Amino acid sequence: MAQKSLRTSSGSLTSTHGSLLRQLRELAAFYTAVVGRYGPEEARRAAYDWIEEMETMDWPADWALPNWRHVTIAAADCLALRIIDRSPGR
Secondary structure, X not given: OOOOOOEEOOEEHHHXXXXXXXXXXXXXXXXXXXXXXXXXXXXXXXXXXXXXXXHOOOOOOOOOOOOHHHHHHHHHHXXXXXXXXXXXXX
8 A cells, every 4th residue: 555645845744754663663673672682771871872863863955764774873882882881891
């Protein structure tokens, strides 16, 4: 079934809705992976990092849908640095 796209002055609502769903799925998958490996407290910090990275993203001028995986990679980098800093011998 094809989804119709409602056009407004700010772009396609369907595309925006789809982008938001992909964003939430990406964040949920990241959070779930971190909570399974490092626990809920570290997952909360990692989710906060993810949201901060998302807020600093450069949005394309043509309003192309962003690649949320880039946000996840940046947040995972923050997580890794935090884990490494707390590792024994540091």
